[in-house]
Amino acid sequence: MWRIKLKFKRKVHLKDISRIRIPEDRDLDNCLRLNRNERVADWHKGFLREVFDSKPDYLLNVYPNSDSIYKKLSKYLKLDKNQILLSSGMDGAFKAIWETVTDPGDHVGVPVPTYAMYHVYNKIFDTKLTQINYDSYTLKLKWNELDKFIESKPHILFIPNPNQPVEDPLSIDQIAEISKRCSENGTLLVIDEAYYMFGCETAIGLVKDYDNLVILRTFSKGFGVPGIRLGYMVSNTENIDHFSKTRFAYESNSLSDAVGEYLLDNLDIVNDYIKKVHEGRNYLKSELSKLGFNCNGNVGNYLLIDFGSKEKCKYYASELEERKIHVKANYSDEWGKYMLVTLGPKETLVPFIDVIKSSFIL
Missing domain, CATH: 3.90.1150.10 (Aspartate Aminotransferase, domain 1)
Incomplete structure (x- = not known):
């Protein structure tokens, strides 16, 4: 043929x-x-049975309803549920931001070395990425490079806090100062808090003070379930409404939601x-x-x-x-x-x- x-x-x-x-x-x-x-340690035998025992038999027969996990996250975070948007891990949150905020050629930045997907999404959305370096000897962020980048009035600044493989965590006062400077320059500041649960301060309390601040989190690290690919974004309601415009019909699924709900109920x-x-x-x-x-x-x-x-x-x-x-x-x-x-x-x-x-x- x-x-x-x-x-x-x-x-x-x-x-x-x-x-x-x-x-x-x-x-x-x-x-x-x-x-x-x-x-590293496997979940105990029977973990999945405990998660799903209380779920109805029709769980997989119907489309997902994420209202329950939104309510539990709202209570956990002490925030209105309209300030939260579920995502497919951190990757889904990155994609939502790039997709709804950037145009080709827009200037974005992130400290390096760091999570590889920052570079991937930069290429997918054809933006211009500036790498802000850590010193390989002192293992500290090069603040002169960060200052120069902010002064250039970029579109987005991503900061993992703590970063990996180099931690060098920022204090809340430092993040507040960066938020202020970014706000003055029209720059969106995105704080990646994938690892914060292991001992780092969270900047989530600053969301009420800075309209340009977005916090990203995941269930993959502190909660220990990367297999469910569940994360979420936190910002003011106007930002979340904007990021939500390109979401899928259902931003999560019933199985991932069930595991997330169980862990929020059993902290x-x-x-x-x-x-x-x-x-x-x-x-x-x-x-x-x-x-x-x-x-x-x-x-x-x-x-x-x-x-x-x-x-x-x-x-x-x-x-x-x-x-x-x-x-x-x-x-x-x-x-x-x-x-x-x-x-x-x-x-x-x-x-x-x-x-x-x-x-x-x-």
Whole structure:
């Protein structure tokens, strides 16, 4: 049969963007997951049964109704539900902002290194991205670069607080000052609080004071359920109404909502695990310090470990990989000497430190 080749208009700027489906190449039944800032300890047996036992048998027969989770989030955040918009993880929130606020060529900025999707959406929406650097030695944000960027009157400034792999958390006073300066320049300030639950201050209280401020959050990190792909945005009602204009018919789904509702109703479970992550952080930092390794990490569920050189970092990563302990050690240039390790309860981190000790080199 003859195949008819159809021609249709395509956006030219997308031609050079290469997207791959993220492969799951880990042996999840037998490995230690320390490379993607996920919850390390598995949920207890029966968790899903507890989530869905109270749900009606027709849950999957009907279209989602997210009213319940909006009400629970409203109570949890002490905000009007019209100040909240659900999203598909943080990615959905990024997309909503880029989609409703930017035009091609608009100037946006974000500190680097950071979450890769900032760069992806910048390319998709054909905006101009300025990278605001962290110092690879001091692990501090280069404020002179941030000041210069704000002075340029950009369209959007994204700031993860805390950032990853480099934390360097900002105080509420610092965020308030940045919000004020951005407001004066007509710049939207977006604070990415994906990791705030592990010990960082939240800027959510500033939303009432600054019309240009948006807070993004997710259930993937502190709540420990990245598999449900659920996040949310917080801002004033006018902003949320605007971001909502391009949302899907249903911004979430019944299964994700059910898990989110359960965790909001059982915050003690969430907080107990976060406490164990704090204990694991203290343990790992203490053990690595004894071996002479410097670590960066006080308010996230990860540690950035300085192994002194790219070669040593690759060596330890290889030793860990052989034992099915997955870490992130693929940073480039001056960041190549660093390894990012996800934190969990102390007992989950013992195998990691055992390998470092048994493979130790000067």
